[in-house]
Amino acid sequence: KQEVTQIPAALSVPEGENLVLNCSFTDSAIYNLQWFRQDPGKGLTSLLLIQSSQREQTSGRLNASLDKSSGRSTLYIAASQPGDSATYLCARGGAAGNKLTFGGGTRVLVKP
């Protein structure tokens, strides 16, 4: 069974601190790994997509890495801001059709 795990489930940091969010998956035969942001009661916003042939992707203050051999992906958010408070979900892309298996998410609170 393909599983995706995110630990911790919740994280609180002071403004300005760097955020490190972890994602682990059991099946290394992935097509891609996506990171999403979800605000309360809202849909998902795609942050970064890493194809299986890539090691990392960057967008602004966000950097995501992928290590297939260890089954891990990490999302780094530099210099966190209160507006970064949200739930962050990682999802493993599987067979053709890009079926995603989601982790449980990490709920982030950035305190001013």
Next chain:
Amino acid sequence: DAMVIQNPRYQVTQFGKPVTLSCSQTLNHNVMYWYQQKSSQAPKLLFHYYDKDFNNEADTPDNFQSRRPNTSFCFLDIRSPGLGDAAMYLCATSRALRTSGLTDTQYFGPGTRLTVL
């Protein structure tokens, strides 16, 4: 401009009364998905359309059906909603290429929150 649109945003229905949720997209993506997300849980894939091909997940109840009349629209029909079907329903789209095997980002709509009374 909204790229994946879901209507309505909030839907209240009675136990056992059929309900239809709609999703439309302006991205011309060939793949459309329906996810169910219950409170504080991860989204769970119900089914997806790859072009016109319907792909049901093995554990999706028969109570849930879907229609895709054209590239832009996809509907989720819940034939007899139960209390346990109250959730956020998320529609997503992506562009997937059969030849290359590479898959693109999934774009999600804002969701429809379903309440069952």
